[in-house]
Amino acid sequence: MDRPELVELLSPEGLRLLDSLPPWTPSLDAVKAVSDLRRLGHSPALVSAVLTQSRLRAKARAKFGEFADRMLFTEPGLEQATRLSVAAIHAGRFDAAGVRHVADLGCGIGGDALAFAAVDLDVTAADIDDTTAVIASFNLAPWSGARALNAAAEDVDLTGIDGVWLDPARRTTTGGRTTRLANAADYSPSLDFGFALASDRAVGMKLGPGTDRDVIPDEAEAQWVSVDGDVVELALWFGPLARPGVKRAALVIARGAAHELTNDADSADEPVGDLGDYLYEPDGAVIRSRLIGDLARRLDARMLSEGIAYLTADAGAETPFATRFRILEHLPTDEKKLRVALREREIGVLEIKKRGIDVDPAQLRKRLQLRGESSATIVMTRQAGRHVTLLVERV
Template identity: 65%
Template sequence: MDVAELRHLLTPEGLRLLDDLPPYDSQGDVLRMVAGLRAQGHSPGLVAAVLTQARLRRRARAKFGEFADRMLFTEAGLEQATRLSVAAVHAGRFQGAGVRWVADLGCGIGADALAIAALGLDVTAVERDEVTAAIASFNLAPWGNARVEQGTAEEAALDGVGAVWLDPARRDASRRLDDPADWSPSLDFAFGLAEHRPIGVKLGPGIDRDLLPADAETQWVSVDREVVEVVVWTGALARPGVRRAALVIGDHGSAELTAAADAEDVDPGPLGTYLHEPDGSVIRARLIGDLARSLGATTVHPQIAYLTGDAPAESPFARSFRILAELPLDERALRRELAARRIGTVEIKKRGVDIDPAQFRKRLAPKGPESATLVLTRVGGRRVALLTERV
């Protein structure tokens, strides 16, 4: 979004038209809608602006639910914005630590600042991009305890601020930035703030662990089985004795596995009746050993994040599969087994083997009314295919 588009949108006519539009349908006749709006006398620029926002609002419902229908977005801002369910957890961390004023440096469209303000905390949201700062101002307008400033994180005034939240921008207009020194603000700047006040820093879940401070709490977060972020907490925002945490949010609510350090591994054991797939947050937090011990399970291989045992995992931190057959990882043998069982729908998972699941499924040519999950992995020193069904 550019300034001209924003000016079209932030008018009484633009906002009224946006709210009056029917729900955006990507399969609908967009050209006919454009023609209809133009026939009503709306300018081309305004029509383009409101239809873009209608499309973004529809996408944003996955992150913001019904709140998306009263917010404005940019493409990049929506992509990087924290899901509202996760932002609420972040906000609760500040509230629980007794913080009364939070600076959100690099606030984007204002998702985290919104959740913080909703808990009654004062929040100063700083955003360097002019358009994005205006969008954040709109989204935070209902909260009198929230203020948006256009500027850089490095130049923000922090006198009196109790804690800082940062979500460094990890891409520019055209590409993802791999070097943390190029992020805005840089990772060194973000962690440097921890010398003076508590901070929370949101990062991508695949960040190099060597970049994470050893004396902070690091929390990996997954939503609906997808790892969405890692957050580094310092000072009063970090929990005593916790250095590793895996937070799982889903239909069950939320659950968390915590530890003072990476968990000690468990020894591999023989295949049991069930295969357990740990949540990605547990894997990234290196808490698989603690999870295995809580389930009475072992690993299938020292370097592979699958567990096995004789009982299903009644845990939000793992999914279980009943093992129907252990087969050699051989295409001909697998084709015969699938045909004998009349399995036509095959979900393929793999760890520890160099196989393209989509191509492998195509070569298996499954046919029939039944379904199953095929897990390609290693057990001990063997490459195996485990025919399983979800529990």
């Protein structure tokens, strides 16, 4: 969003017009919507701004629910914003630790800051991008104890602030294209800046779930978080925010409920064993936190193969930490024989899951030339080091 669009959007006329629009739907005729608003005398900049915001609000409901209908967004800000359900957990940490004033450094459009304010914490939010800071200020306006600054994280005065939430920029924009930074040393602000703050304050830090584990300090609690099967972040907690005896945690949020595995270190894997009647695919947060061994022991399960994140067990058990499959039969690993086996079973729709096997599921699906009215799931992986193809069904 450029400055003229933002100025018009934040005018009384702009905000009234935005709130008067019908809900955005995929079937909306955008060309007709533009023409209708232009005929009413609205400027091109305002029309562009309100229609963009209407579209982003509709998209944001997946993260912010009904709150999205009173917020403003930028496209990258929405993409990078913390989901409200996860932000509420962040806020709960600070509140439980007795923190009263949080600095949200690199606040983006203010998703985490909103959650902090909602539990009656004072909030000083800051973002180095001026447009983003203005939008965060608008989103925080309903809370008297919250403010947003246009400032670099390193320049915010932390006097009187006893907690810091840091979300370093992990992307860079060049020529209108945004790319993810591969090296944590290139984040802005730097990780060293955040780690230094943790020497005398309660500090939480949001990183990408694939962050190199070598950068995690020994004193931090590392918590990987997944929402409905998607691993969304690695949170590092320092000082009073870190739980005693917890260094690794997998927080799994699914269907509105939260479940957690914790340990004081990476857990040792269970030995590889025979294939049982059930196959378990651990949640990505469990895999990232290296707590597969703990999950296996909970399920009375064993590793399917060395270094592969599948578990197998003789009996099925409910767990929020893995997807459970019942193994129906072994299928051929040879591609031609597999094609014949699938045709014999009249399988026309096939889900292909794979680990430890060099195969492109999309290309394989084409080569299998599927025909039939039935659907199925196969797992292509290794069992005790050898290739296997398993016909399974979700339990």
